[in-house]
Amino acid sequence: xxxxxxxxxxxxxxxxxxxxxxxxxxxxxxxxxxxxxxxxxxxxxxxxxxxxxxxxxxxxxxxxxxxxxxxxxxxxxxxxxxxxxxxx
Amino acid sequence: xxxxxxxxxxxxxxxxxxxxxxxxxxxxxxxxxxxxxxxxxxxxxxxxxxxxxxxxxxxxxxxxxxxxxxxxxxxxxxxxxxxxxxxxxxxxxxxxxxxxxxxxxxxxxxxxxxxxxxxxxxxxxxxxxxxxxxxxxxxxxxxxxxxxxxxxxxxxxxxxxxxxxxxxxxxxxxxxxxxxxxxxxxxxxxxxxxxxxxxxxxxxxxxxxxxxxxxxxxxxxxxxxxxxxxxxxxxxxxxxxxxxxxxxxxxxxxxxxxxxxxxxxxxxxxxxxxxxxxxxxxxxxxxxxxxxxxxxxxxxxxxxxxxxxxxxxxxxxxxxxxxxxxxxxxxxxxxxxxxxxxxxxxxxxxxxxxxxxxxxxxxxxxxxxxxxxxxxxxxxxxxxxxxxxxxxxxxxxxxxxxxxxxxxxxxxxxxxxxxxxxxxxxxxxxxxxxxxxxxxxxxxxxxxxxxxxxxxxxxxxxxxxxxxxxxxxxxxxxxxxxxxxxxxxxxxxxxxxxxxxxxxxxxxxxxxxxxxxxxxxxxxxxxxxxxxxxxxxxxxxxxxxxxxxxxxxxxxxxxxxxxxxxxxxx
Numbered sequence: 001x002x003x004x005x006x007x008x009x010x011x012x013x014x015x016x017x018x019x020x021x022x023x024x025x026x027x028x029x030x031x032x033x034x035x036x037x038x039x040x041x042x043x044x045x046x047x048x049x050x051x052x053x054x055x056x057x058x059x060x061x062x063x064x065x066x067x068x069x070x071x072x073x074x075x076x077x078x079x080x081x082x083x084x085x086x087x088x
Numbered sequence: 089x090x091x092x093x094x095x096x097x098x099x100x101x102x103x104x105x106x107x108x109x110x111x112x113x114x115x116x117x118x119x120x121x122x123x124x125x126x127x128x129x130x131x132x133x134x135x136x137x138x139x140x141x142x143x144x145x146x147x148x149x150x151x152x153x154x155x156x157x158x159x160x161x162x163x164x165x166x167x168x169x170x171x172x173x174x175x176x177x178x179x180x181x182x183x184x185x186x187x188x189x190x191x192x193x194x195x196x197x198x199x200x201x202x203x204x205x206x207x208x209x210x211x212x213x214x215x216x217x218x219x220x221x222x223x224x225x226x227x228x229x230x231x232x233x234x235x236x237x238x239x240x241x242x243x244x245x246x247x248x249x250x251x252x253x254x255x256x257x258x259x260x261x262x263x264x265x266x267x268x269x270x271x272x273x274x275x276x277x278x279x280x281x282x283x284x285x286x287x288x289x290x291x292x293x294x295x296x297x298x299x300x301x302x303x304x305x306x307x308x309x310x311x312x313x314x315x316x317x318x319x320x321x322x323x324x325x326x327x328x329x330x331x332x333x334x335x336x337x338x339x340x341x342x343x344x345x346x347x348x349x350x351x352x353x354x355x356x357x358x359x360x361x362x363x364x365x366x367x368x369x370x371x372x373x374x375x376x377x378x379x380x381x382x383x384x385x386x387x388x389x390x391x392x393x394x395x396x397x398x399x400x401x402x403x404x405x406x407x408x409x410x411x412x413x414x415x416x417x418x419x420x421x422x423x424x425x426x427x428x429x430x431x432x433x434x435x436x437x438x439x440x441x442x443x444x445x446x447x448x449x450x451x452x453x454x455x456x457x458x459x460x461x462x463x464x465x466x467x468x469x470x471x472x473x474x475x476x477x478x479x480x481x482x483x484x485x486x487x488x489x490x491x492x493x494x495x496x497x498x499x500x501x502x503x504x505x506x507x508x509x510x511x512x513x514x515x516x517x518x519x520x521x522x523x524x525x526x527x528x529x530x531x532x533x534x535x536x537x538x539x540x541x542x543x544x545x546x547x548x549x550x551x552x553x554x555x556x557x558x559x560x561x562x563x564x565x566x567x568x569x570x571x572x573x574x575x576x577x578x579x580x581x582x583x584x585x586x587x588x589x590x591x592x593x594x595x596x597x598x599x600x601x602x603x604x605x606x607x608x609x610x611x612x613x614x615x616x617x618x619x620x621x622x623x624x625x626x627x628x629x630x631x632x633x634x635x636x637x638x639x640x641x642x643x644x645x646x647x648x649x650x651x652x653x654x655x656x657x658x
Binding site: 009 | 173174177178181182183184208212223434435436
């Protein structure tokens with residue numbers, strides 16, 4: 001399954017938000033990938049790959065998850081990306 | 089001349105700590121690229137063995153990182169320790185581990201596979217700008233750590249050096265400096281770095297003799313030779329004479345004076361300490377500080393998921409006041425946004441954080457809630473306490489900013505009083521760090537009780553030269569005439585506005601400049617605790633009239649060289 005989410009943290013998907021994103025993705029069994037709207041999906045469990053997307057605040061990203069807990073993983077990652085950093 | 093003396097050589101740099109030490113030289117080179125030999129033919133390599141070697145190197149790297157992280161957190165701070173967390177994340181990055189696997193599948197030994205796996209990501213990040221480029225350094229560190237573990241490379245462990253070691257290095261990062269054990273390390277000297285580099289500041293807080301910015305000549309010193317590191321003179325002496333050795337051993341530590349001091353002609357000068365944690369209060373008292381001239385409060389906010397509560401802050405501020413019942417404690421409100429990341433704050437990456445939203449600019453903007461909580465805590469902490477509590481705002485550039493901060497204090501005071509909470513209004517002031525604040529010192533001073541000059545930032549902004557950029561380090565000197573004139577202007581503004589004026593930058597802790605600072609008209613100087621005894625001793629030798637004449641000559645000088653002449657000729 002797949003979901004498109006707008007990046008809310010001011011830093012974009014970089015630094016702390018990226019670290020938190022990767023940490024969260026690693027907590028689930030599902031295979032999770034993330035991509036910019038027109039880009040190739042990359043492994044959401046890789047700090048290098050996620051930082052390499054250079055997704056900025058206000059940009060949409062696609063999150064793709066396959067596996068038993070895919071739904072829960074998408075919920076968690078969506079919430080993370082939709083929360084300004086100051087509230088996390 | 090004895091044979092012993094003929095080998096003596098002296099290298100000059102910038103003294104970072106007014107202490108000297110003698111010991112055996114040892115080079116520390118964390119970034120030495122491990123040079124790999126050509127890989128053996130693929131069919132002679134057992135892929136399973138190589139996978140095991142990689143896994144065990146990774147396990148050991150993880151253990152090392154945990155140890156280094158904890159040690160840094162303990163000795164320096166959580167902020168600096170966070171870099172090791174990032175390293176751990178890269179160590180476990182599937183993109184990297186998969187690439188290593190691929191290399192091993194291609195018949196490479198583990199070390200060659202690691203080298204190849206990191207090459208592309210390092211190049212990619214190195215091409216990016218600003219903070220992204222720093223990730224390339226992190227990746228190099230992680231790669232070098234793995235290569236060292238895989239090739240049994242020798243490594244200098246900074247935390248367990250033999251007693252009496254003098255560490256020589258190209259540069260030392262804050263976390264590396266933090267690992268040095270002051271009981272074992274006799275001193276350090278670096279090729280790069282200036283007096284206000286983080287390594288120099290850490291050396292002062294750890295009381296380790298240090299000389300920085302010696303230049304490439306330092307490489308001429310061989311390991312295992314005896315050297316003296318004289319942070320007072322800013323020299324590194326190779327093969328010291330018996331006399332030089334003795335002088336370094338007995339050191340030039342001066343007696344601690346617990347009482348406040350005055351100049352020879354009786355003008356009192358408050359000599360206070362800069363502290364950034366509760367643990368440092370004890371050291372400040374032990375070195376004879378009259379009070380705290382800069383209490384940095386960032387430590388309260390770092391390394392936690394939630395900001396500190398009001399009550400928690402009240403306790404900390406009271407503890408600081410209790411340490412100086414007869415003195416003054418100047419608390420600086422939260423100063424973030426420059427280079428200090430805080431997890432629960434929304435801090436956009438900025439190409440130029442020092443010219444961005446930091447200090448009061450955040451406190452009046454996105455961090456208004458934190459600011460109000462901190463002020464409530466400060467107003468409560470001052471009530472029923474013996475010492476004087478003072479509060480100052482960082483990075484003020486305009487009168488309306490100051491007025492907005494003061495209005496916040498007024499409205500919080502009114503709120504607390506309405507609730508029947510005991511409140512004591514602290515002394516209020518601001519840091520003079522921006523050229524704008526120096527130019528407007530009179531107008532700002534009229535509205536407050538005191539001004540405190542932060543010379544590190546003021547120098548950086550007046551000279552437009554970043555503190556950590558070695559290529560412009562020569563410009564980053566508070567003895568530049570423009571910086572001295574900004575200080576002169578600030579003192580004059582303080583007098584106009586009937587405010588007292590102090591200084592809490594590194595310049596304040598240089599005993600060679602004490603006379604100049606008294607001559608410029610400062611009422612207070614605040615510094616790393618280690619230099620307090622020397623500055624107090626220097627104050628007692630100052631004749632105010634003579635000092636004022638020197639200050640006049642220095643501020644009239646057209647060049648730094650002329651300023652130095654004015655200081656020397658006196």
